[in-house]
Amino acid sequence: MNNKWGFQKLLLVMQIRKYFVFSILIAMAIFLNNQVFAEELSVIDECINNKLTLTILSSGNPVENASVYIYQDSSMKKFHDKLITNAQGQIEFQFSEKTVYAKITKDKHDDLIQSLSCIESFRPQSVSIFGVVDSSVGIIDDPVKQLTIVDLGTFYGLAGNGTIPDTVKILRDNHVWKTITKGTGISPSTSHSEWQIPQTVFYNELPGKYRIILITNGTETLVYEFEVRQITEYNKSNFEGNTTKNISENASKELSKYNVTPLKQMKNGVSPNDIICNSNLQLMFKITNDSPACVKPSTVEKLIERGWFFHGN
Numbered sequence: 001m002n003n004k005w006g007f008q009k010l011l012l013v014m015q016i017r018k019y020f021v022f023s024i025l026i027a028m029a030i031f032l033n034n035q036v037f038a039e040e041l042s043v044i045d046e047c048i049n050n051k052l053t054l055t056i057l058s059s060g061n062p063v064e065n066a067s068v069y070i071y072q073d074s075s076m077k078k079f080h081d082k083l084i085t086n087a088q089g090q091i092e093f094q095f096s097e098k099t100v101y102a103k104i105t106k107d108k109h110d111d112l113i114q115s116l117s118c119i120e121s122f123r124p125q126s127v128s129i130f131g132v133v134d135s136s137v138g139i140i141d142d143p144v145k146q147l148t149i150v151d152l153g154t155f156y157g158l159a160g161n162g163t164i165p166d167t168v169k170i171l172r173d174n175h176v177w178k179t180i181t182k183g184t185g186i187s188p189s190t191s192h193s194e195w196q197i198p199q200t201v202f203y204n205e206l207p208g209k210y211r212i213i214l215i216t217n218g219t220e221t222l223v224y225e226f227e228v229r230q231i232t233e234y235n236k237s238n239f240e241g242n243t244t245k246n247i248s249e250n251a252s253k254e255l256s257k258y259n260v261t262p263l264k265q266m267k268n269g270v271s272p273n274d275i276i277c278n279s280n281l282q283l284m285f286k287i288t289n290d291s292p293a294c295v296k297p298s299t300v301e302k303l304i305e306r307g308w309f310f311h312g313n
Contacts (some may be wrong), residue, residue, distance in 0.1 A: 039109050041066070043102075047118040049164055049188050049195070052095040054114075055088070056104055062089025066106040072098040076113075079103070125162035125214055127224040128193075131155070140231070148226040152207050158224075159193035165214035165221065168197060173208045262292035 041063065044055040056063040064087050069079035080099070083091040093099075095118035104112040129148055131139050139156065140149050150156055164186060170178040180186060180201060188195045197212075207229050214222040262275045262283070277283050277294035284295050 041104055041106065041109050041112040043104065043112065043114050045114075045116070047095065047120040048123075049120070050095050050118060051092055052099075052116065052118045053090055053092040054102065055090050056085050056106075057089060058106075058109060062087070063106055063109070064089060066104055066109075069103040069105075070099060070116075071101040071103065072096075074100055076101055076103065120163060122216065122221075123162040125160060125165065125216075125222045127158055127160050127212060127214070127222065129156055129226060130159050130196075138231075149231070150226060150228045151231040152228055155199055156202060157199035158197040158202075158212065160195045160197070160214075161193050163216055163221075164188060164195045165216045166218075167215040169213040169215065170201075171211040171213065172206065174211075177210070262294060266292070 039058050042057045044057065046053045046055075054068065056066045056068070062085075064085055066085045066089070068083045068085065068091050070081040070083065070093065071078075072080045081093065083093065085091050095116070099116050102114045102116055104114065129139055129150060131154055138151055138154055140151075141147075142149055164182060167179065167181050168186060169176060170180075178201065180197065185197060185201055186195055187198055209227050210225065212222075212224040212226075213220055214224075262272075262277070265275050266272060272285070272290070272292050275283055275292050275294075280296070281294035282297050282300055284293050284300065285291065286293065
C-alpha cells in the first residue's frame, strides 16, 4: 500500500515538473517573440513660445494612446507628469528648465527614453494694431503713406505673431519712449495673436509717429511704424484742396466703417446730411432739434406718424 502511494506521489511530482517546465518554455517563447517583433518608437519635437510638442511615431505613423512620463530629474525615480498621446500621436506641455527626460511606453513597442530640450527655431514676426474699445473713431490705414493711423484717444494694443521677442523698444518721434521685455509687458497667447503688447502700455499716449523695434537674441528682427493723431485733422490734410462738402462726404465714408454714431460723425466734421448709417439702419432727424439718428426701417413709419422724426435728405 505504501509502495503504491509512493509511486503515485512520484508520478504527480513528475507531472507538476513537466507542466512547470512547459510553462517556462511558453513564457520564454512569448518573451522572445516580443523582443524579436517589438516595434521601435521615435519622437519629433517642436518648441513654440516655450511650449513643447512631442509627436510619437512608429514606422513613420503616429502612435495613439502611448503613455509619456515626464521627469524633472536625471535619476528618473519619480515622474512629474503622465500624458497620453492623441490621435495625431501628440502631447504638448509647457517646458521648464527642470524638465529633462520623457519615457514613452506602448504595447508591443520597445520603451523609449528621450532627453528633452526646447530650442525654438526663429519664426518670422509680424505686428498689427487692434482696438479694444470703440472710444473714438478707431484705426484706419493710409494707402498713400502706407501707414496705420490711430485716432487719438482710441484704446488699443499691438498684436504679434511669430517668435516672441526678448525686448521691444517703442520710439515716439525718434526718441525712446518705453522699453519692455518678456518679463515686463510682452504677454503670450491671446485671442488676437500668439503674443501681444497690452493696451495698458499705450494708455494715455501722446500724438506722434511711433516706431516699434523688436529685438530677438540681441538682433533687431522687425521694425513697425504707426501714427497717433486726431482723425479729423488726418482727414482734412488728406483731402486738402477739396470743397467742404467733399471733405465731409469722404470723412463720413471713412468714419462709417467703424460703426461710429451720428453724433460722433458730426463731431469729426461730417455734415448732418452726409452721415452714413449701417446698412440695416436709416438716417432720420428729430423734429424738435434736427439731431440725427440711425433707426431700424421697421420703426420709421411709426416715428413719422407720431411726429417725432422726419426723413433725411
